[in-house]
Amino acid sequence: MTQRQIDHDTPLPPCRQGHAPRHIHDLRRQSAGGGHLVECRCCSTAKHATFEDALLEWKRINRIRTPRPPARPVATVLQLPLRLQGAGKTLL
Numbered sequence: 001m002t003q004r005q006i007d008h009d010t011p012l013p014p015c016r017q018g019h020a021p022r023h024i025h026d027l028r029r030q031s032a033g034g035g036h037l038v039e040c041r042c043c044s045t046a047k048h049a050t051f052e053d054a055l056l057e058w059k060r061i062n063r064i065r066t067p068r069p070p071a072r073p074v075a076t077v078l079q080l081p082l083r084l085q086g087a088g089k090t091l092l
């Protein structure tokens with residue numbers, strides 16, 4: 001058996017039909033048909049060299065949008081007043 005299922009701490013996003021997908025790693029060399037794929041009972045990605053690539057295809061074929069990272073906190077960095085006008089004089 002050259003294929004094994006890899007479990008992830010964070011579940012993979014379900015397909016459009018709502019099936020929970022599996023990450024399969026085919027341990028053969030890629031030239032021999034190995035690689036990573038994501039599949040559920042209704043669809044499957046092609047094999048990819050990395051799981052990240054397989055997941056990208058999975059999201060593409062199922063039109064899953066990667067949630068954007070939370071919006072940047074609004075202006076937590078205070079703008080320091082610019083005090084450069086006098087700096088030249090001080091340095092010289």
Ligand SMILES: [Zn+2]
Nearest residue numbers: 015019040042
């Ligand atoms: Zn499915």
